[in-house]
Amino acid sequence: LAKTTQPISMDSYEGQEVNITCSHNNIATNDYITWYQQFPSQGPRFIIQGYKTKVTNEVASLFIPADRKSSTLSLPRVSLSDTAVYYCLVGDSNDYKLSFGAGTTVTVRA
Amino acid sequence: EPEVTQTPSHQVTQMGQEVILRCVPISNHLYFYWYRQILGQKVEFLVSFYNNEISEKSEIFDDQFSVERPDGSNFTLKIRSTKLEDSAMYFCASSWGQPDTEQYFGPGTRLTVT
Numbered sequence: 001l002a003k004t005t006q007p008i009s010m011d012s013y014e015g016q017e018v019n020i021t022c023s024h025n026n027i028a029t030n031d032y033i034t035w036y037q038q039f040p041s042q043g044p045r046f047i048i049q050g051y052k053t054k055v056t057n058e059v060a061s062l063f064i065p066a067d068r069k070s071s072t073l074s075l076p077r078v079s080l081s082d083t084a085v086y087y088c089l090v091g092d093s094n095d096y097k098l099s100f101g102a103g104t105t106v107t108v109r110a
Numbered sequence: 111e112p113e114v115t116q117t118p119s120h121q122v123t124q125m126g127q128e129v130i131l132r133c134v135p136i137s138n139h140l141y142f143y144w145y146r147q148i149l150g151q152k153v154e155f156l157v158s159f160y161n162n163e164i165s166e167k168s169e170i171f172d173d174q175f176s177v178e179r180p181d182g183s184n185f186t187l188k189i190r191s192t193k194l195e196d197s198a199m200y201f202c203a204s205s206w207g208q209p210d211t212e213q214y215f216g217p218g219t220r221l222t223v224t
Binding site for chain 2: 049
């Protein structure tokens with residue numbers, strides 16, 4: 001299972017773009033990169049998933065360079081309600097479990 | 111939007127007692143999971159369930175734990191003899207396809223063992 005490393009915390013202000021980079025140096029060929037969000041006392045919520053290049057949905061964008069050894073989750077124009085813990089996960093379709101690390105606590109201030 | 115539901119939201123029990131945590135996964139989902147999160151710690155995988163059997167379990171999921179899908183809608187986690195260290199938030203999740211598809215998490219059950 002590829003190990004991931006991401007910053008423990010990040011601070012931002014409303015309206016700014018937040019970029020969280022995750023390192024996964026030993027990612028395997030079949031591995032996907034997935035990001036989840038968790039608010040206090042709630043279950044994690046899927047944000048986005050990708051394999052390579054760029055993926056965008058209505059919530060975020062995920063940038064994955066060609067070597068796939070890292071990925072960056074981009075949250076455009078954050079609001080106070082985006083304050084949460086963001087988890088980067090790497091795994092393949094044969095791996096039933098999601099392996100969460102400590103995540104990145106993003107705090108958005110007014 | 112369909113969602114995973116869990117009951118109860120909070121369960122208080124005494125050490126040594128049995129508890130059953132209940133979950134109703136999203137109706138067309140085929141894969142079911144339990145995770146737990148001890149206060150202030152990371153989310154930990156317990157077990158996955160597919161086609162009426164356990165597909166994977168973690169070291170945490172010892173003989174004290176069991177899962178069941180007693181009917182077409184419910185998915186339960188039973189802890190036979192609770193310990194103080196079982197106090198945690200327990201999250202149920204489900205997905206329609208293989209594990210690399212999105213897992214939908216429920217709101218959790220906070221279990222407090224006294």
